Amino acid sequence: MPEFDSIVIGSGLGGSSAAAHLAAAGQRVLLLERYSVLGGSSHVFRRQGKWEFDCGVHYVGDCGPGGQIPTLMRGLGLDDRITWLPLDAAGFDTVRGPDLEFRLPADWDGYEANLVAAFPQDATGLRRMVRILRAIGEPWDRDRTPATISAQWSWIRKTGPAAAFAALPVISLFTMCGLAPRTILALSVHCGLLGSTPTRATTALYAVLLHNYVGGGAYYPRGGGQALSAGFAEVTASHGGTIRRNAAVEKILIDNNRVRGVRLAGGETITASSVVSAADILRTFRDLVGHEHLPLPYRARISQLKMSLPFINAYFGIEMDLSTAPNCNFFAIPTWDDATSLLKLANMQRTLLGGAGFADGEQWARRVAARQPMFVQSSSRRDPAHAAAAPAGHATVEVQSIVPHRPRLWGVDGYDIDGHEYRNDRTYNNVKAILLEGMAQRMEQAFPGAGSAIRFCELATPATQERYVGNTCGAPFGLDVTPTQIGPLRPGTRTPVEGLYLAGTSTAWGPATEGAMLSGRQAASAILGRDLSAEVRDGAVLADPSKLTAWPSDFDALRSASSQLDKTA
Structure with a gap:
């Protein structure tokens, strides 16, 4: 008899959602996470004991009464734990450029x-x-x-x-x-x-x-993105599931086109009737499954899949009170020089976002720092009661931009990204310094005065994302949203291997936060042979709320997602 009914690989929001729904339905579930903290791209991290930054959950749409994600949370008995804080309805996004400002209501x-x-x-x-x-x-x-x-x-x-x-x-x-x-x-x-x-x-x-x-x-979860994975973990553990961190999967075990379980990097073998991979989709089939286990048509389809662009993320801790600043995100456009013609716009995409035409990475970085529009947001502003975010009178600001995945430009070509050696490369660090200066300028554009109030700063690159989360090319949103990769044209939850299922941003429900969580419920539905979405829409609560542990008023989602979870409840 298999040790578990289902094993879920990856504790990003897709995998965490799948594990919670399966455990709530009574399955013996094992959730495996390669990193020390649950959440994948949605986890938060802390620096210097006083700054907390949200890696991937910046805002989520349609989270009012009856919205998709509040309904999903209600179905797991988490609606009293996950609170959605609204951004300014009159302008949740502000696009700001020279002599321009317009708000998206x-x-x-x-x-x-x-x-x-x-x-x-x-x-x-x-x-x-x-x-x-x-x-x-x-x-x-x-x-x-x-x-x-x-x-x-x-x-x-x-x-x-x-x-x-x-x-x-x-x-x-x-x-x-x-x-x-x-x-x-x-x-x-x-x-x-x-x-x-x-x-x-x-x-x-x-x-x-x-x-x-x-x-x-537009909404933001109270306590940050970590509250979402902590909620899913609470359901999984309280309903008999097992969660293991620092448990990298080396291989999905397949015999006669049937899943048998997984083998961990240390050699440990764990058996299960079903496996849900919420890991990077290309690595799932190339490394964990092996193309030899896939029929030729499916193998050909997988070989044609294209990833979305990776991101750079700058994290700033500033000595500045943003409590009266607009509760919105900013898209900061530094110049209109690339918008004088359609030809110049096309060239902007080819160079800044494609990395073409530059002799070296530092030349490219200087152009990006001067001309690339960027996304600016403050998690501490949208959740001012979250004391762990920043000291009183201070704030955290995140600046983000899509960039090309070109290892040569970054100075990481030839390095093993899973190792740490690339971080000492001179080009890599010079490129980071140039980009960080440009991102500070975008922060200044959104929050005047912030540039001179910086007390902490750090930059995460595509290599950072690839090393920590395992995303191909460092792309946190999974597959690109091209005409051949949207909706049912993306991979679904089922695969040609019996007992192997998929969840995450690269599935039909991706990309982004909402799509990942919905994909997890869909994967659980496929395994169970039930339409959990329909059941929840009709009012069902799949989990037993009496089994859930009450969250105290000072509940620490990061502590919950990084300690005392490697056990069966």
């Missing part, structure tokens, strides 16, 4: 009005664009639409004539609406939230992204 009509006011010369085209985006985004159900081809066809019928734009890159929509290059650049910044660019991201996913926030509002 949680209202489609207000969004259109703000756009027209900011770019009056493009008023006609913007109104047409908003109609198309709204027609595409509103009918898409993040849980059900990606699940099947039939659900996709149902969505297409509901979109009407706008469906003609859905599979096109969003740059096509912008140009067909006759928008000026400057307007296009301002609209394109949100493609970064998909880990993509306007020439790669489909209009469909861009519309779904916007509707998630414009139609459903």
Whole structure:
């Protein structure tokens, strides 16, 4: 008899969600995490005993009453533990550039009005664009639409004539609406939230992204992203599941096209009837499964998959009170020099985001530092009661940007990323220093005065993401959202190997936080042969709330997710 009913590889939000749903349904579950802290890209970290930074959860859409994720949490009995703090509904995002500022409200009509006011010369085209985006985004159900081809066809019928734009890159929509290059650049910044660019991201996913926030509002979990994985872990452990950290999986064991369990890096073998891999999808099939276990058509399909762009993340601790600052994110555009023509916009993407045309990494970094738009947000501002975030009168700020995965530019070419040696490379450190200075300038653009108030700073690169989380090319959002990689055209939960399932941002429900959590529930549904989504929508609570441990008022999600969890409850 197998030791476990199911083994889940990876404690990111997809894997943690899968483990919690399986444990709540009565399965004997083992959740394996290669790192010392649960959460994958959603975990937080602390520095100098006074700063806490959120790696990946910056804001989540549609978390009001009846929203997708609050409903999912209610189904696990976590609705009294996970509290969603709203960002400013009148402007949860602010796009700020030289002589420009416009806010994105949680209202489609207000969004259109703000756009027209900011770019009056493009008023006609913007109104047409908003109609198309709204027609595409509103009918898409993040849980059900990606699940099947039939659900996709149902969505297409509901979109009407706008469906003609859905599979096109969003740059096509912008140009067909006759928008000026400057307007296009301002609209394109949100493609970064998909880990993509306007020439790669489909209009469909861009519309779904916007509707998630414009139609459903923007929220942040109280206690930071770590609260989400801590909640899932609480359900898993309290319902008899086992959680092991520092447990890297070396191989998924397969016999006669049937999963038998896993082998850990130290040689330990653990048996199970089912395995859910929420690890990086390309590494899952290349390293954990092995292409020899895949039928040729599926192997060919996997070989064609393309990852999204990686990110750089700058973390700043500043001696500055942001409690009265706008409760919103900023997209800081430093210059319009690359928005004087469509040709210059294309060249900007080829050079800054593609890394082409530079003799070395430092030359590329200087250009990015001077010209690349970036995302700026403050977790301590949106959750001011979270005392661990920053000392009183201080704040944390995160600055983020998509970048190319070009090891030569970064100075890490030839290094084993799983080791630490690349961190001593001169080019690597010079590139980091140049980028960090540019990111501090974007922070100053969002929060004037912050640049001279820096008391701590650190930069995470694609190599950092790859080393800690195991993402191919350091891409935290998994597969890119190109026309051939959206919805049911992405890998589903089932694979050709019997008993092997997938979860995470590279599945049909990805990318991003919401998609990862929904994919975990879908994987559990496939294993159990039940439609857990339908059950929860109908009011079912899958977990037994009486088994859950009460969280004290000073509950520390990071401590919970990094200690006293390597056991069966």
